Amino acid sequence: MSTYVTTPIYYVNAMPHLGHAYTTIVTDTYSRFRRLCGDDVRFQTGTDEHGEKIAEAAAKDGISPREYVDKISARFQATWPTLSVAQDYTIRTTDKDHVKTVQDILQQVYDNGDIYFSEYSGHYCQGCERFLTEKELVDGKCPDHQVAPKQISEQNYFFRMSKYQDWLVEHIKANPEYITPERYRNEVLSFLSEPLEDLCISRPTSRLTWGIPLPFDDKFVTYVWFDALINYLTGIGYPNGPDFEKYWSVAEHVIAKDILKPHAIYWPTMIKAMGLPPYKRLHVHGYWNVDETKMSKSIGNVIRPHDLIDAYGVDTVRYFVLREMSFGLDSSFSTEAIIARQNSDLANDLGNLFSRSLTMIVKYADGKVPAPDQDQISESDRELMLALEKMLVTYEQQMQQFNFHKALQAVWEVIGLLNRYIVTNAPWELAKDETQAKRLNNVLYSLAEALRIITLVLRPIMPDAAEKMAVALGLGEALQKATLPEAGKWGGSEVGTAISSPKQLFPRMEKKKEQPKQAQPEQSKKGKKKKEQQITEDGLVTFDQFGKFELRVAEITAADTIPKADRLLKLTVLAPEKRTIVAGIAEHYSPEELIGKQVIIVANLKPAKLRGVLSQGMVLAAKEKLEDGTEKLVLSTVAGSIAPGSRVA
RNA sequence: GGCGAUGUAGCUCAGCUGGUUAGAGCGCACGGCUCAUAUCCGUGGUGUCCGGGGUUCAAGUCCCUGCAUCGCCA
Numbered sequence: 001m002s003t004y005v006t007t008p009i010y011y012v013n014a015m016p017h018l019g020h021a022y023t024t025i026v027t028d029t030y031s032r033f034r035r036l037c038g039d040d041v042r043f044q045t046g047t048d049e050h051g052e053k054i055a056e057a058a059a060k061d062g063i064s065p066r067e068y069v070d071k072i073s074a075r076f077q078a079t080w081p082t083l084s085v086a087q088d089y090t091i092r093t094t095d096k097d098h099v100k101t102v103q104d105i106l107q108q109v110y111d112n113g114d115i116y117f118s119e120y121s122g123h124y125c126q127g128c129e130r131f132l133t134e135k136e137l138v139d140g141k142c143p144d145h146q147v148a149p150k151q152i153s154e155q156n157y158f159f160r161m162s163k164y165q166d167w168l169v170e171h172i173k174a175n176p177e178y179i180t181p182e183r184y185r186n187e188v189l190s191f192l193s194e195p196l197e198d199l200c201i202s203r204p205t206s207r208l209t210w211g212i213p214l215p216f217d218d219k220f221v222t223y224v225w226f227d228a229l230i231n232y233l234t235g236i237g238y239p240n241g242p243d244f245e246k247y248w249s250v251a252e253h254v255i256a257k258d259i260l261k262p263h264a265i266y267w268p269t270m271i272k273a274m275g276l277p278p279y280k281r282l283h284v285h286g287y288w289n290v291d292e293t294k295m296s297k298s299i300g301n302v303i304r305p306h307d308l309i310d311a312y313g314v315d316t317v318r319y320f321v322l323r324e325m326s327f328g329l330d331s332s333f334s335t336e337a338i339i340a341r342q343n344s345d346l347a348n349d350l351g352n353l354f355s356r357s358l359t360m361i362v363k364y365a366d367g368k369v370p371a372p373d374q375d376q377i378s379e380s381d382r383e384l385m386l387a388l389e390k391m392l393v394t395y396e397q398q399m400q401q402f403n404f405h406k407a408l409q410a411v412w413e414v415i416g417l418l419n420r421y422i423v424t425n426a427p428w429e430l431a432k433d434e435t436q437a438k439r440l441n442n443v444l445y446s447l448a449e450a451l452r453i454i455t456l457v458l459r460p461i462m463p464d465a466a467e468k469m470a471v472a473l474g475l476g477e478a479l480q481k482a483t484l485p486e487a488g489k490w491g492g493s494e495v496g497t498a499i500s501s502p503k504q505l506f507p508r509m510e511k512k513k514e515q516p517k518q519a520q521p522e523q524s525k526k527g528k529k530k531k532e533q534q535i536t537e538d539g540l541v542t543f544d545q546f547g548k549f550e551l552r553v554a555e556i557t558a559a560d561t562i563p564k565a566d567r568l569l570k571l572t573v574l575a576p577e578k579r580t581i582v583a584g585i586a587e588h589y590s591p592e593e594l595i596g597k598q599v600i601i602v603a604n605l606k607p608a609k610l611r612g613v614l615s616q617g618m619v620l621a622a623k624e625k626l627e628d629g630t631e632k633l634v635l636s637t638v639a640g641s642i643a644p645g646s647r648v649a
Numbered sequence: 650g651g652c653g654a655u656g657u658a659g660c661u662c663a664g665c666u667g668g669u670u671a672g673a674g675c676g677c678a679c680g681g682c683u684c685a686u687a688u689c690c691g692u693g694g695u696g697u698c699c700g701g702g703g704u705u706c707a708a709g710u711c712c713c714u715g716c717a718u719c720g721c722c723a
Contacts, residue, residue, distance in 0.1 A: 183654065187721050190652060194722080257720085326662085330719090337661090340675065348688060356685030363684075409663095409674085416674095423690045428683070504686055 003034040004247035009046040012072035018303035028085040032460035038483040046091035055210035121153035157202040164269040181328035184284040251279040286330040315462035322404040346506035357447040370441035551648035559591035576645030582615035588633040
């Protein structure tokens, strides 16, 4: 059997966050699971690097798109090893072979008549990179970006997606596992109950050059999906690569729910138009919330994988996300939740079980796996064997269905049983009585054996911890090659194998409310760094020095744009005297919305002329640099209304 | 507005085709053990199974309806 599993290619306009990490950990876990089952596995991830947003972000940074995508793509690729993710191939949409394959496919579909040229006009939102319908607009603005879209009339190429709608509906209905979990399958079928529109697949080079040129019209480049989705083919050598057929016939995609439509509708119809068989399964997962709220850049609660690894370690992070989230549903991330899992599941249940078992083998059996005695098999031994057998069946089924939390539940039931087994058999009592030596050996053997199997099934989930366990159990390299069908059977432990005293697998963690190492917005991290630098360079200011700054509350009474200055606004304020202040906030605030606002100004700043206007002071504002290269600016103000001119200190 | 999902113990959730006193983990309380990472084991729940109505000998489980939350679509 072979397995081909992919993550989406991640759009490089943002740094990796918990969502990216989750998708990738899931895919990695599944690929390791299939390997454990003995499959020939191909696991692919990658980055999506074309498009307007990339070109803009690069321009803002003053570098070429190529330099920009190299930089961000490298950040993604550097993240995966830290999460113990071991992909076989990392594709980039800017790879030469990918570009060529995309063009070949476009030409082929075009030649078959499934791509046509047409004109249309509409409201184009730059943030969304798409045309919005009349009804989507709120107060004439894009609801997501709060910007009025541009009215654009454009000629473009379209993919005849509608032609394959009936086929797709039939295919989804005939294959219940094509899209899972079921809720997303239903969503897609519901969407397909309405007539499908054709898909716009190009952008004129007059507007965008950072893309793959259409082979049949060099005045256009490919628009996102035709470029991006094809990565799943190019990564395995489409069309003539030696392994293409083998892997494509078993292709499985893992995605988050935000890109369901492209993967469940655009992609199958594209594949059909190319004359290829459809992919096998599509696995859709939900979002991670942070403490009940959405993770978002503007709130500043974005969780970064490296912060999590620093604070908890990679095994705990992997275990946590896989155990906590019901695949398909949204889940919440919180410091409390991950620490609870770490302490109760990993440290107390698994870690302690491992520790006490190995210690006893070292103490009571000279550190070697003792020989079991068939005549001394007790009821509890039998129960344990049966439980492990049952666990393996459940584990395999649930892992195959992407129900990782259920698979782990099954494993932890056995861990619980083992802790009870130890109490029931009390090896420390058996050790005191020489006539019980055989019984003792059986118990110790059972423990070694059960832990060996647990180590095996935990490998896909926590590769590093499983490796440590394997080493302590004296399993060595045999386990690396072990597959579930054989190594899962009871009795695989070799008598006489040397067991070493265990090191602590998982430490317990303090349940502090504030974890200093816990994921924090990058903003504050940078701030901390700066602060440290200032301390070392003695950049501290004294109270007296600070007192020289005269900060006051000012009320804005008028605001005007300044000709030929697109960043500046001329403000008239009361502080309490009337002043004119020039502020570089025009990109973030419109004059109208400023009237009446109370802001904080530096009142004794040396006046300066800006664009011919004398500025008597300076307005304070907080600025945040967002991952996509844009900036967010918010004026500083007071928490309640106060008389203009009040001193701030 | 249309379609769909969800609503079960303090928290997170299991409960398939209706059938004895509705479950698990976490947390909490008490007791026990000592091999172990102050870990482990045992005991402890009078839960309006969202509200209302209905079908049935019997409903958390089916039907209708209302409310709440969420998703997709328009």
